[in-house]
Amino acid sequence: MDEYAHPGQPDKSGKPSSYARVSLSRIMTVVDVNLYGTVHGGVIMRFMDEVAGACAARHSSGTAVTAAIDEITFLEPVRVGDLVHVYAEVNWTGRSSMEVGARMLAERWDRADTEPVEVATAYLVMVGIDAHGRPRPIRPVLPETDADQRRWREAEIRRAHRLSRRDAIQAHRGGERGEVTYGDVPA
Numbered sequence: 001m002d003e004y005a006h007p008g009q010p011d012k013s014g015k016p017s018s019y020a021r022v023s024l025s026r027i028m029t030v031v032d033v034n035l036y037g038t039v040h041g042g043v044i045m046r047f048m049d050e051v052a053g054a055c056a057a058r059h060s061s062g063t064a065v066t067a068a069i070d071e072i073t074f075l076e077p078v079r080v081g082d083l084v085h086v087y088a089e090v091n092w093t094g095r096s097s098m099e100v101g102a103r104m105l106a107e108r109w110d111r112a113d114t115e116p117v118e119v120a121t122a123y124l125v126m127v128g129i130d131a132h133g134r135p136r137p138i139r140p141v142l143p144e145t146d147a148d149q150r151r152w153r154e155a156e157i158r159r160a161h162r163l164s165r166r167d168a169i170q171a172h173r174g175g176e177r178g179e180v181t182y183g184d185v186p187a
Contacts, residue, residue, distance in 0.1 A: 014140035017089060017148040020059035024051045025085045027109075028078055039078035044104065045069070048086055048122050052100040055088040056126035059098060060138040064126045067097060070158050072122040081109030085116065091148075092155030096135035097127045099155040123158060 026047065034040040049066055056064035078084060084106045092099040101123055105116035128138040143149045 014142040015059060016142045016144045017151075018144060020055050020141075021087070021089045022051055022055040022058060023085055023087045024054070025083060028080055028082050028084060030080055033080055037080075039080070039082070041074060044074070044078060044084075044120050045072060045122070047084070048072070048088075048102040048104060048120065049124060051086040051088045052102045052122070052124040052126060055090060055100050055102075056098055056124075056128070059090045059093075059141065060126075060128035060136075062128060062130075062136070064098075064128045064138075066124055067127045068125040068162070070099070070123040070125055070162060072120065074120050076106070076117050076119045078104075078106050078119050079108070083107040083109065084119070089151075090141045091123070091151040092159070093138055093141045094159075096138055097125055098138060098141065099158065100124045100126055101151060101155075123155070125162075 024047075028039045028043075032039045032043045049069070053064060053066065084104055086102055086104045088100050088102040090098050091101045102121065103118065104120040106119045107116045108114065128136045130136040141152075143152050
């Protein structure tokens with residue numbers, strides 16, 4: 001397998017932002033609800049993760065796994081019967097990782113003549129892996145539009161914050177990762 005050039009270097013093997021865009025849709029059912037009668041946030045997260053994974057696999061031409069969900073924002077409740085659509089695209093690429101942005105819209109089952117409502121957004125960090133489960137090089141994403149360039153720059157800010165937060169926590173722990181606990185219960 002050829003090594004891909006690092007982002008910022010000219011590389012003809014990169015793919016444009018539009019190449020890996022993915023959208024999937026499904027109707028939410030009673031098996032998806034929480035105790036409040038709306039769709040459980042975990043169901044929404046899982047669906048967004050699946051679409052982001054398909055996007056990452058398409059971009060990297062192989063297996064990609066979720067390394068982190070950097071941010072997920074629930075904007076509106078999703079209800080049983082809503083037809084939801086998740087749209088995902090690669091915002092940024094590194095050597096083996098990429099940030100995928102995902103957006104969920106809902107068409108309300110009882111208001112079919114209205115515009116879809118944005119119900120959730122998320123940023124997921126995906127890593128391309130080889131057959132042994134180790135990180136592998138991925139091709140760079142090539143932003144095509146001003147919006148793609150903006151998403152790239154914002155993804156770099158989120159990455160810098162993730163790395164800074166990790167470094168600060170490790171420094172606080174004396175340089176060791178340590179075991180995470182919640183009260184007296186190991187995580």
